[in-house]
Every structure is written in C-alpha cells, then in structure tokens.
Amino acid sequence: MHMDLLEVSNISKTYGSGETAVHALRKVSFSVSKGEYVAIVGESGSGKSTLLNMIGALDTPTAGKVTVTGKEIFSMNDRELTIFRRRNIGFVFQAFNLIPELTVEQNIIFPVLLDYQKPNKKYLEELLSVLNLKERRNHLPSQLSGGQQQRVAIGRALITRPSLILADEPTGNLDTQNSSEVIALLKEASRIYEQTIVMITHSPGIAQTADRVLKVSDGILTDLGRCAE
Numbered sequence: 568m569h570m571d572l573l574e575v576s577n578i579s580k581t582y583g584s585g586e587t588a589v590h591a592l593r594k595v596s597f598s599v600s601k602g603e604y605v606a607i608v609g610e611s612g613s614g615k616s617t618l619l620n621m622i623g624a625l626d627t628p629t630a631g632k633v634t635v636t637g638k639e640i641f642s643m644n645d646r647e648l649t650i651f652r653r654r655n656i657g658f659v660f661q662a663f664n665l666i667p668e669l670t671v672e673q674n675i676i677f678p679v680l681l682d683y684q685k686p687n688k689k690y691l692e693e694l695l696s697v698l699n700l701k702e703r704r705n706h707l708p709s710q711l712s713g714g715q716q717q718r719v720a721i722g723r724a725l726i727t728r729p730s731l732i733l734a735d736e737p738t739g740n741l742d743t744q745n746s747s748e749v750i751a752l753l754k755e756a757s758r759i760y761e762q763t764i765v766m767i768t769h770s771p772g773i774a775q776t777a778d779r780v781l782k783v784s785d786g787i788l789t790d791l792g793r794c795a796e
Contacts, residue, residue: 570637571598572730572763573622578631580617580786591617593786594631601730604757604764606777614786615767616735622765623656623733624648636730653682657724657732657762659753661739663716665708665723671695672704675722686726694722697756714745718752725756732757734766738773750776 580592591614599605609615620626622633624640633640636655643651665674675694676686695701698718708716717737724732734753738746750773757764766777774780780791 570601571634572601572603572636573599573765574634575618575622576632576634578618578621578628578633580614580621580626581629590786592621592628592783592788595783595786595788596631597781597788597790599763599765601763602757602761604754604776604778605766605781606774606779607765607767607781607783608769608771608774608791609783611769613783615783618783618788619733619735619765619767622731623658624652650682653678654727655729655731657727657729659717659720659724659732659734659737661736663708663713663720663740665716665719667708670705670707671700671711671719671722674708674719675726678723678727682727690728691726694725697759698722698752712745713741714748717741717745717749721749721753721756725760725762728760728762730763732762732764734764736767736769738768738770746770746773 576596578592578595582589582591595618607615607618617626621628627641638651640648640651666677669677676691679686695704698721700718700722703711703715738749741749753764754776768774779793782789782791
C-alpha cells in the first residue's frame with residue numbers, strides 16, 4: 568500500500584476571536600508522498616510559515632490534524648512530540664541558527680547529541696563531503712560565508728536522517744549562485760536518503776525546482792500541480 572509520508576487534514580489556525588479574529592489558515596488539506604519535494608509559495612502574511620510551523624509541530628492548529636509517517640503529531644504529549652520531532656523532522660531556516668561557539672562538525676552532530684545518541688561517523692563523513700564542508704569541519708560559523716553556513720544548517724537537518732525536511736526560505740539570505748547550490752544540494756540529499764522536502768519560498772525560480780507547487784493565499788491552499796520537467 569502506498570503511504571503518504573505527510574498528511575495535512577483540515578488544518579485551521581485562528582488568532583484572536585470574534586470581530587478581531589485573524590484566520591491564518593482555513594481548512595488546509597494536502598498530502599505529500601515519500602521522497603516528494605514540494606514547494607509552498609505565497610505572499611508575505613499568506614499563512615505559509617504558519618502552515619510549515621504546524622507541520623513541524625512548532626505551533627498548534629485551532630482545528631485539524633497532521634500525520635507524519637502515519638503518526639498523528641498533535642495526539643502526542645509534549646515529551647513524545649519533542650522526541651518524535653527530533654528524530655523524524657529536520658528543519659532548515661532562513662536564519663542559519665548555528666551555535667557560534669561550536670565548529671561546523673559540532674553544529675552538525677548537535678541534534679544527535681541532544682538525543683543522547685552517538686553520531687554515525689561514516690554518515691557524518693558522507694554528509695561533510697556531499698555538502699562540500701570537509702575542509703571546513705573545524706571552522707566556527709563566523710569563519711564561514713553565508714552559503715557555507717546554510718550548508719552546515721542543512722547538514723544539521725540531515726544528520727538524524729529525518730523522513731521529513733521542512734525548509735523555510737532556506738535561500739532567503741543567499742545570493743543567486745549560492746541559492747542554486749543550496750537547493751541542488753537539498754534535492755540531491757533527499758534523493759540519496761529518500762527524504763521528503765516541504766519548502767517555503769518566494770522565489771518562482773526555486774519553486775520551479777520542486778516536484779509540485781502549493782500556493783497559500785489568505786490562509787487558503789491551492790495545489791498548482793506538478794512542475795514541467
């Protein structure tokens with residue numbers, strides 16, 4: 568049986584109530600297959616970041632449910648959810664959010680240590696080489712360019728081998744050349760490790776690199792379908 572890796576059912580998010588209520592998301596439903604790369608586009612304030620935060624359980628919906636790898640995330644308690652998220656979902660943000668005092672390698676393996684696990688050395692080496700960071704493994708974030716810092720952030724998202732990668736404007740702080748490289752890397756990594764990617768972007772060019780594009784506008788989601796190869 569073919570299973571969707573991610574299923575979003577009737578997610579709504581309302582801030583405030585009565586006259587002043589703001590409907591950030593209105594009954595959003597869609598599903599993503601394993602290994603699929605989906606881009607979410609939309610104006611600023613359209614609700615796309617809210618949606619990504621719901622999928623990653625960084626925020627709770629007013630109604631609806633989200634299922635990742637067959638598990639309904641909002642039916643878990645806080646502790647279960649923290650562990651589930653740490654092991655199954657990798658995040659890549661626009662701000663690299665690296666820990667300034669840690670080296671490239673330490674930043675990448677940080678999520679594994681948080682989970683009281685031992686990093687898989689072979690996989691770490693493989694990631695460093697896929698991300699072209701081998702020469703930089705002992706550098707601090709302040710010694711890296713923006714593109715390199717974003718590659719470290721991707722390594723950190725991939726190290727736990729999550730089934731789902733959520734990327735929020737991952738190229739927002741990068742120039743065109745670095746943006747293309749970072750996106751190519753994410754795609755390549757997801758292909759090698761069979762990961763599913765859901766990415767928010769405001770760049771039509773980057774959206775074109777996805778398998779499918781979803782658009783959020785005024786909290787309502789439309790599926791724009793598959794991109795032409």
